[in-house]
Amino acid sequence: MSDLVLIVRLAGERVAFLVDLVASVVELDDIAPVPRAAPHIAGLAALRSRVLTVIDAYRSIGLERPGTASREAVIVELDGHPYAVTVDGVDDVVEAVATGPLGAQLQGGWLRVAAGTVESDGDILLLIDVAALIAGPQAIAA
């Protein structure tokens, strides 16, 4: 059983998004901040006539970002709302197969946003749980 996944670069790792969930990949223009929102909500951006809620993936996972944020974002839709998840770069769309549990302990925030692992061309990739990524860290606390 293989799925198509989109491989993106994030914090020095290559991670996978299920292609079915990804609407497009874009470069964001202006991001308008949303005061008082959770820290991982980077703001709002416009994509054609839609308003995207921009999710800062670094902050959602709980990582420190080296340097400035990239403008590259993966557009996903969840419960009817479009989101843009900022990533460091987009590699490719490949076929991947789900693997069994690895036994290795995922570190920190990665554990929270992991939906499992997939294998493609001999590489093991972390499959991102998009809903958890969007919900951000405080969802656990709540």
Next chain:
Amino acid sequence: MDDLIQDFIAETREMLTALGGEIVAWEADPDDRSRIDVIFRFVHTVKGNCGFFELPRLQALSHAAEDALSDVRAGRRHADQALVSAVLAVIDRIGEMVMALEQGEEFAGSADQPLIDALSESQGLERSGSAHGLPPASAASTNTQPLRTIRLSVDLLDRMMSGVSDLVLARNELTRRLRETPADAAIHTAFDAVSANIAEMREAITRTRMQRVENLFAALPRMVRNLAAELGKQVVVAVDGGDVELDREMIEMIRDPLTHIIRNAVDHGIEAPDVRRSAGKPETGMLKVSARQTGNQILIEIADDGRGIDGDRLVEHAVASGTLDQKSAAGLSEAQRNALMFQAGVSTAAQVTAISGRGVGMDVVRANIERIGGVVDLESRKNRGTKITLRVPLTLTIIPALIVSVADQTFAIPRSAIEEIVRCKGEAVHIEHVGGSAIAKVRGRRIPMLSLADLIGVTRRDEDSPTLILLKPAGGDVFALAVECVHDHEELVVKPAAPAVMATGLYAGTTLADNGRPILLLDAAGVAATGGISLDAAASHEAAPPVQERAEAAPLVLLFRGLDGVNHAVRLALVDRIEEVPASAVQYGAGRLRVVIADRILDLDGCEGQTLGPKLRLVRMSDGASELAYGFSEVIDIVPHDTSISPAHAPGPVAGVTLIGGELVELLDPHFIFAARDLGADFGAAAPLCILPSGDSWMENLLRPLVESAGYRVIIGGDKEQRGNAAIIFRNAENVREAQDDPRTILIRNNGPPTAGVETVHRYDRVGLLKVLASHLATGARRA
């Protein structure tokens, strides 16, 4: 094939929805030809389609119903209640099966045969006593040509809509570029034409999103019927204004709140038939649902004629559940009490039923309506009914808003929440700081103030003269929001924001400005809550406790405008109630105006020399024993009043004048008003006794009414014991020649000269007679 089945399902469901109202109407009047025709057409269509799709169960059901109905149409059979129920059961089953079909499941319900049998059973019964068939079918009467329509998926519509929005944005961008670069006049002309076309198209697409409210209302009669049957109540629904159009999304947003309100009305509002009867109402309750458009709002009213909201019980519940403390509960106005209904966890239902009464609901209703920029109004009169009005904007998406900014961040504020915009310059506006919070004083009125910059955590650049926007959130009190800059007024296409954004509580949605940048729409109530302004508390602190405190010190007076246009006040304690009577109840009789209220005659004051309209409103006042009515034109207020008055120069119905709220008010003198009445004393059985001689027709017919109106019981002749108890005994002086020892005996003298040494009263000496009667009343009462 799959597509065809989907079409069949969609068509059948659509017909079922449309049929809802027809079925209930048919049930009310089983002989109604046009309804039978509509229902017949439905089962006929279903039967035809089923044969095509090989759905044998559906086909058997619809076929049986078709047979039964066609018998009715042909006059071979009478449509009785049993048949109606059987057909309804079949239609319900068809609905369930289609639902199962849609979800790709096997329908799991019980066998169909009993349903089919029910159709023919009732037929058997009917055949035996079939004397009154329907006339044979004439040409179908309601065969109007339906509008040509096609079905579109909502997704497609949404894509068209967002495509047009993109087009508008692209056009705006192009407009900007054209302005910057010098271009040919011909290009401008061409562009203007494109621009106009886009605008037209946008409007047309927007129209496609509109739906008739009928879609919302069609299911209601059936729902109410089922609910009422379940609860053993009788309810008639009147639906009005189904042709009003509303945004499709809006209709979906209103559906649940509306359903909830109607369930509440049937369950709690409308009483059981026997309760209604003993309350003097018709057994069948009335539920009116109507929609109408006013300006850019749609008003949906749900009114019942049930028992109304029990404010006391709401308060009890709120106190018991800890949402309200006893002290503030005491000071709530009627409207504030009723508004408790919208608080979470408060219910008026005496018992929790399966249908409603868990106190979860009305709060959600209000929240849902407010989320789409609407308002819920509540009006309730005890035992008269409840009216709930939903005011919602015409479309969900386009909201007129004001664009403001602070530190380069731009926000929109819905114009409906804005009361006023004031600049902090000059005398009229001051900002005061009290204990870390700011209060704006605008023309003498103190208003809590928030700074948008503080709220969003940026540093303020210009402390001196911010612009204040006075906001009045729905159901709350005014507060001021300081912003740096007010830009523009725009009609914005607002979309709900992502949950993570909504979680801040500050925003109502997102939108794109004309330049294509995203803007957040501020939610006035959310801003107040985030800024620490407790709106509800502010409202009740202002209204409730002060009134109560003053109430202990000063008596409350009812302030009203008399028919003469002058403001009057009367102590509230004297006021029994306020009533409205038709002008025909007011009559001039026996020297003064009187009003008839429910078999009682009350003296009427305040109307002398005034022209009365068709209706007269009056205050019923009571001094504890007797009652009178005072006409007025409108109630102004109930206020505490303890300041001194300037007395009137002569005694009269007005004790004097005083100032209330800076206006001259005439304070009524209740003592004078009650005293001025022709007081017929009424002692009941304890009335003193008066003995009149028998056989004296003058005394019997002329004296007796006077004696009685003075408060005596009258006995003609009377036995020894009665004479002993009598307070007064009248005798004709002609029959008596000597002075009387008994002071109770009064001699009535005719026209002849008085006899020396004998005290008599001339029979037409009214004053003398009344004086005698009055002086004996006290002794007589003691004796009795």
